[in-house]
Amino acid sequence: MAEATCRVLRDGALEGELAPALTIKDSILSPLAFHVFDYVLSQLSSFILAGKSQSRGLVIVAFARSPSYYIDLMKSSGIDGVSLDKWHLFWVRILDCYTDPLGWKHRLKENGRIGSSPDSSFGVTVFRDVRNLEKLLSGILELGKGIVGQGKDRFCIAIDSVTELLRDVPLSSVASLLSNIRCHGQVSSTFWLLHSDIHDTSTIAALEYMSSIVASVEGLTQLKNGQQGLLEQNLRKAKLRVRLKRRNGRVRLMSEEFHVEQTGITFKSISSEEESMAQTLVPKVQFNLDLSEKEQIDRSKVxxxxxxxxxxxxxxxxxxxxxxxxxxxxxxxxxxxxxxxENSSRGEIVYLRDSDDERPDSDEDPDDDLDI
Amino acid sequence: MEGSSNLLDEALGIFHDISSSSSSSLPSRSCVLIEDCVETSGAFVIHHILKRSLSSSASVIFVSLSHPFSHYDRILRKLGCNLAAHRDSGRFFFFDMLMLGCTDQSVGNIHTGGLIEFYGKIQKVVEDIISSSENSKNITIMLDDFSLIEVAAKGSFNHSLDFLRYCYTLTSEFGCSLVILNHEDIYLGEESLTPIVQMEYLANILIKVEPLATGLATDVHGQLTVLNKGMIDKSRSSTNKVQNFHFKLKENGSNCFYPGTRA
Known part of the structure; x- marks a missing residue:
């Protein structure tokens, strides 16, 4: 199912259509969306490298994690066939909104208050004004065009995370940025990350409308209402629920379980254990335990x-x-x-007690006086 | 004292090296968030990490908004660590920011750059430490406590979070580790707990200090929940461990133990 998601992103957009977009969301009780994000990222990279995907390049907009993290990720994910040192020369660019998102360091450097840190490595562009979304958009598109050129080739855009973006700018601007990205003729597909419990439900709904696939990470074990607690199980494995809107308008709902391991995440179909368990819990019987609709209506009339x-x-x-x-x-x-x-029409039970002294249900033994 | 808090050390990823009889400091690039509440203060965790960091070879940049230097000096002396000596030898840097946000001070208006200046000072110290030492040293930046930065920023959580994010970049850029104390209960009244949740997403080690769930007891002062998400940065191994302890504070340190193991 996660594979199906990646395939949709790989296949990209048709001419004159919006690029497919994926929202990956999680909450603090099971904060594993980054793992899913990494998974999708490395899957897409290998597709691009193998030449299987529509896109020829990848732009990572890094808000929450440092560019060096992504460089390490690409290296460690073991993409074969390319020289690892210069892997990012050709097909990946990183827009660094992590190191200096508001331009503080730049200002301090100009005043000489801090030393100049080493220049960012090749393929990484530092962006210093995240509140200016028009500039951000043109920055992203420029990087993309830098990879694939001005022709008809397309590229992918990965944004970690929209949550960071929403902290600084109102939803309307973020929405217009995202829809501009999806409209752009050279964008093949895009995906972004969201922490759902930081925003209003309206914000999340707005972003979900804008995406063709929504993947939400949910904890497997839920505590009882009102109880907030950290559960180790929820940090190691979680359920990934995917809602996939097809081109023809059909919607597919899928869910899958994944485990976080040393090497990354592994997916497992959810049916294997839980469903078989549910099946064995219901005993096999000859008669029907459920009611049909008609039976239910009849029953309610009784x-x-x-x-x-x-x-x-x-x-x-x-x-x-x-x-x-x-x-x-x-x-x-x-x-x-x-x-x-009424007496004339129906039967009646007439009961008159003999006297008020005697209690209706006396505890005394009526055979008390018998001498047996 | 040495052996008593091993549980907390272990949960934090601080390991004792028996051969050199010195402990290591926090794993580099880690970000520790300590959440406490009015009933149970989490200051002892700060003191503990401070002592551990200084007893290893790490340098500490301590940003204090709540107490003066003398306060920490007295406490750490009880723990067997001389802050003044460390300060003189250039391993302990103390920022006394008690006056941060007071408008009549020279700090100036916080909105137009007070926090930026302040961040600049921290990064300058980090750069100085890095350049002065030949072999790369561990640097721990400690913030006690974050809620007062919010006060200084005139209640703008967003602005203070910007500051925190910039401090966070030091972890990936210079390999520092970051320790923040914040109070959980000051956000309880709001319609959602979003501010603290945003910080929790940032941290990779979360320590919750709470009163005993079952009520008060003389020999247990509270409970700790330590969530260690592991370092996904370096080896990309993610351990994700949750541990629960009880603790007892003593004159010269704290004592951590598993629930039910002490009468």
Whole structure:
């Protein structure tokens, strides 16, 4: 399923269509979206290197993690067939919004307050004004064109994370940036990362509308309501729920389990353990345990005993003693009258207790006086 | 004292080297977030990490917004560590920022560059340490506490988070480690816990200091939850461990133990 997602991104956009976009989201109780992001990134890279994908290059917009992290990631993911030292010369560019997103370091350097740090390595461009999204957009597209040229070749864009972007700029601007990216003729596909519990539901919904695939990372084990707790299981493995909107309008929902391991993440279909467990829990029986729709409707029509059988009449359950008292006090004359009219039509149980002294259910043994 | 807090050390990834009888400091590039609350202060964790860092060969840049130097000096002396001597030998750098955000001070208006200046000072010290030592040293930057930076930034969490993000870049750029203390309960009233959650996403070691869940006890002062996401930066190994301890504070240190192992 994660593979299916990667395949959609690999196949890219058709002429005159929006580029496919993937949102990867998680929450703090199971913060594993970065692992999924890395997985998608390395899958796409290997597709690009093998020449299998529509795109010829990759632009990484790094907000949350340093460019060197991504360089290490590419190196460690063991992409064969290229010289690893100059791997990024040809097909990857990193727009570094991590090191100096607001231009503080630049300002301090100009004033001579801090030393000049070593120049960024080749393939990495430092971006110093993340609040200016127009500049950011042109920066991203420039890098992309730097790889594939001005022709018809396309490139991919990976943004980690939109959350960082949303901290500085309003949603409307971010949305326009993302839709501009998707509209651009040379963009093959794009994906971004989101921490869902930092934003309003409206913000998340807006971003999900803009993406053709939504992959959400959810913890496998949920605590009871109101309990917030860290669970080690949720940090090691999680469920990936993917909602994939096809070109023809069909929507596919898939879920999969993944484990975080030393070497990366491994996916496993969710059916293997849980579903087989669920199947064995329901015993095999000859008769049907479920109700059909018609049966359910019929069942709801059945009036249960002691329910209001005549809607205009108050619900009374005879308790012997009280109604006797009432009739003695002359308060229940009306009830008596109606009782009389009813007597003719239906049966009745008449019960008059012998005396008030005797309690209806006395604990005394009635055979007490017998000498057996 | 030496052996008693081993659980906390282990959870933090500080390992004792028996052969050289010196402990290592925090793993480089780690970012530790300590969350405490009014009932149970997490200051002892700060003191503990400070002592561990100084007893290894690491340098410490300590940014204090809550207490003066003398406060830490007295406490660390009880723990068997002379801060003044370390300061004189150039391994302990103390930023007294108690006056940060006071408008009549020379610090100036925080919105128009106070925090930028301040960040510049920190990076300058880091660069000086790096250039002065031949072999690359571990540098620990400690922030006590973050909520007061927010106060200094006139309550703008975003602005203070910008500052924190810049400090965070020092971890990847110079291999420093970052230790931040913040209070969890000051965000509880808001409709969501977003500020603290944003910091939790940033940190790779999270320490929650809470009162005992089952109530008060004389010999247990509180409980620690340590979440170690591991260092995904270097070896790309992610351990993701969650550990729970109880702790007891003593005159000359703290004592960590697994629940139920001490009467």
């Amino acid at each position: 009036v249960l005993p002691f329910e209001h059988q005549e809607t205009d009449k108050a619900n009374q359950i005879y308790d012997g003693r009280r109604s006797l008292m009432e009739s003695q006090n002359g308060m229940a004359t009306e009830a008596e009258k109606t009782g009389v009219t």
